[in-house]
Amino acid sequence: MDSIFDKFAEAQLNRNGYRLAKTLSPDLPNEELYSIWNSCNAHDVRAILKRSIQNTATGMDKLPHQEVAGWVEVYYTYWKAVGELLAVQGPSVAYGKQFQPSSWTKVFAAWTDLLSALIRGYLSQGFEAWTIPCLYVAGKHLRVFAIKADDERNKNSSLDITAGGNFQDDFNPEAEQHAKLEDCARQLQKIFNLCLNDRAPLEESRKWGIYYVTNLQFKTYFKFNSAALSKNVLKAISAGRGDMPPLTAFPKSQQVTFKYYEGILCFLEENYVEAENHLTEAWNLCHKDATRNKELILTYLIPCHLLTTHTLPSQKLLEPYPRLQKLFSELARCIKKGELHAFDLALQEGEDEFVRRRIYLTLERGRDIALRNLLRKVFLAGGFEESKEEGGSPVRRTRVPIAEFAAGISLGSQETLDDDEVECLIANMIYKASKLYTARSRAPGSVYAQLVIALQTNGIQESSFQSCLASSILASLWRWRCLGLQGSTWTTRPLGLMKGYIARERGIVVLSKSGAFPGTGI
Amino acid sequence: MASASSSSKNEAKPAEAKQPEQAPVTEQKTAAALEEDDEFEDFPVDDWPAEETEAANGSEGTQHLWEESWDDDDTSDDFSAQLKEELKKVEASKKR
Numbered sequence: 001m002d003s004i005f006d007k008f009a010e011a012q013l014n015r016n017g018y019r020l021a022k023t024l025s026p027d028l029p030n031e032e033l034y035s036i037w038n039s040c041n042a043h044d045v046r047a048i049l050k051r052s053i054q055n056t057a058t059g060m061d062k063l064p065h066q067e068v069a070g071w072v073e074v075y076y077t078y079w080k081a082v083g084e085l086l087a088v089q090g091p092s093v094a095y096g097k098q099f100q101p102s103s104w105t106k107v108f109a110a111w112t113d114l115l116s117a118l119i120r121g122y123l124s125q126g127f128e129a130w131t132i133p134c135l136y137v138a139g140k141h142l143r144v145f146a147i148k149a150d151d152e153r154n155k156n157s158s159l160d161i162t163a164g165g166n167f168q169d170d171f172n173p174e175a176e177q178h179a180k181l182e183d184c185a186r187q188l189q190k191i192f193n194l195c196l197n198d199r200a201p202l203e204e205s206r207k208w209g210i211y212y213v214t215n216l217q218f219k220t221y222f223k224f225n226s227a228a229l230s231k232n233v234l235k236a237i238s239a240g241r242g243d244m245p246p247l248t249a250f251p252k253s254q255q256v257t258f259k260y261y262e263g264i265l266c267f268l269e270e271n272y273v274e275a276e277n278h279l280t281e282a283w284n285l286c287h288k289d290a291t292r293n294k295e296l297i298l299t300y301l302i303p304c305h306l307l308t309t310h311t312l313p314s315q316k317l318l319e320p321y322p323r324l325q326k327l328f329s330e331l332a333r334c335i336k337k338g339e340l341h342a343f344d345l346a347l348q349e350g351e352d353e354f355v356r357r358r359i360y361l362t363l364e365r366g367r368d369i370a371l372r373n374l375l376r377k378v379f380l381a382g383g384f385e386e387s388k389e390e391g392g393s394p395v396r397r398t399r400v401p402i403a404e405f406a407a408g409i410s411l412g413s414q415e416t417l418d419d420d421e422v423e424c425l426i427a428n429m430i431y432k433a434s435k436l437y438t439a440r441s442r443a444p445g446s447v448y449a450q451l452v453i454a455l456q457t458n459g460i461q462e463s464s465f466q467s468c469l470a471s472s473i474l475a476s477l478w479r480w481r482c483l484g485l486q487g488s489t490w491t492t493r494p495l496g497l498m499k500g501y502i503a504r505e506r507g508i509v510v511l512s513k514s515g516a517f518p519g520t521g522i
Numbered sequence: 523m524a525s526a527s528s529s530s531k532n533e534a535k536p537a538e539a540k541q542p543e544q545a546p547v548t549e550q551k552t553a554a555a556l557e558e559d560d561e562f563e564d565f566p567v568d569d570w571p572a573e574e575t576e577a578a579n580g581s582e583g584t585q586h587l588w589e590e591s592w593d594d595d596d597t598s599d600d601f602s603a604q605l606k607e608e609l610k611k612v613e614a615s616k617k618r
Binding site for chain 1: 560561562563564565567568569570574575576577578579586587588589590591592593594601602604605608609611612613615
């Protein structure tokens with residue numbers, strides 16, 4: 001205990017919050033934990049703590065009485081938590097006899113007491129803002145203990161052997177699974193409010209703790225799959241942003257973590273442009289040696305890039321990350337080569353992994369680009385025909401029979417599509433917006449008529465359109481068109497993946513002479 | 523040491539490897555590790571200078587890390603021949 005208070009005194013003297021927080025770390029070798037635990041007993045611990053803390057010099061003055069009382073509570077709860085921790089993890093041979101059998105649930109409860117003591121210290125006992133790293137340590141480990149407590153309980157209840165099993169609530173195992181972690185989330189929310197609602201001037205404000213605790217909340221909410229709760233935190237931050245230091249004034253570890261989660265949240269809402277911005281910021285600021293974190297950023301940044309700029313990761317980018325190679329190499333190859341069927345197989349093959357990482361739906365949209373490349377290959381295979389002008393250089397054949405595209409598609413899959421289906425695929429290509437619209441589609445019924453007119457001007461008959469409407473192929477086209485109608489931009493057609501129109505009665509696609517496949521050099 | 527430090531999985535794993543008698547615990551940890559896969563790791567340091575960021579290293583000109591999604595240097599003659607074959611097949615099947 002003495003060594004703790006030497007450090008406590010030194011940290012108080014220098015007003016060094018991180019040093020101070022180290023005195024509350026549970027992340028110590030068992031021997032050290034044991035020597036802390038063993039230096040007091042339940043009868044004298046408070047008295048010992050009070051004496052040590054009272055005698056702490058903080059520059060000119062001693063600590064105010066109230067604050068002393070606050071820190072005594074903090075270290076008393078710490079001491080008790082150390083006891084529980086040793087009971088759970090201490091080598092039983094050496095210390096076992098002194099401890100009652102414990103559990104991670106008890107450690108979690110003891111650590112919650114520590115956090116509560118700290119929060120009381122800030123609210124009513126005059127703890128200063130420079131000490132907030134203590135909250136970081138308390139919050140960080142509370143989460144670790146909550147996860148262990150949940151694991152422990154889930155394991156026991158699944159084995160259903162312990163006597164404790166009788167107390168398990170078997171009726172709602174889903175909610176029970178993360179019971180302690182949800183409890184932890186509520187505690188973290190208290191820290192968040194404690195930081196956000198501090199009215200003190202910025203230089204001595206607990207607002208400097210906001211991003212650390214927010215990041216902890218993100219990690220916690222993601223663990224029980226509640227992106228919605230993360231959004232609430234984001235909203236609270238952006239509402240209070242005016243009185244807050246800018247994110248760039250915070251340590252880079254906090255900036256990068258925050259940007260990573262902010263990026264994923266946009267990503268999950270299919271707001272890929274913003275997601276890309278946040279993730280790119282995270283990538284740029286990330287420490288160059290933090291390989292695992294860089295890998296995580298890329299896991300989401302790569303699908304973003306695919307959709308926003310139609311670019312693929314190079315071999316050089318993937319080289320240091322075998323896991324990313326496994327995830328993306330084959331898909332990227334199929335897209336590039338326009339091997340549509342192989343793309344479908346690769347997507348299927350990795351489905352579980354993609355779904356688990358929440359990138360399946362995004363990658364699925366890469367199919368359009370694979371298809372574009374396949375159609376492009378068919379177009380290139382069509383070769384050149386003589387220029388109509390005398391002596392002009394030969395031009396690419398821009399009237400391509402639908403049958404050729406159909407053959408191109410069935411070449412990989414060995415399944416023949418109906419001409420109607422092929423037409424739909426092509427129509428989709430022609431309309432497909434290269435810019436991504438993220439607003440939700442709200443289509444009034446009257447839109448249909450306008451849609452039909454728009455389609456007809458592009459060579460699709462209503463009957464054919466109707467037959468396709470049910471198919472999911474046109475769903476995204478429908479969605480996009482509805483979005484287009486919301487603004488006044490009905491007439492301005494965005495750059496598609498393919499330029500041209502379908503001359504249905506002749507069974508050909510007439511492609512644009514200038515840039516049939518925009519952005520790909522032909 | 524497979525103690526409270528298990529917040530960083532990397533440290534915890536080798537320690538467990540030395541204790542094969544704790545096999546069930548290890549199994550459980552691996553499952554948890556898989557689940558946790560996309561949790562951002564704590565950085566070993568709190569802050570770092572601009573020179574140590576990814577932007578200052580490696581990605582000088584991020585451009586070459588990304589490439590076009592299409593590719594022209596394949597053997598389009600091959601493809602063209604295959605396509606003709608396929609086209610014949612498809613047409614033949616339609617005539618039936």
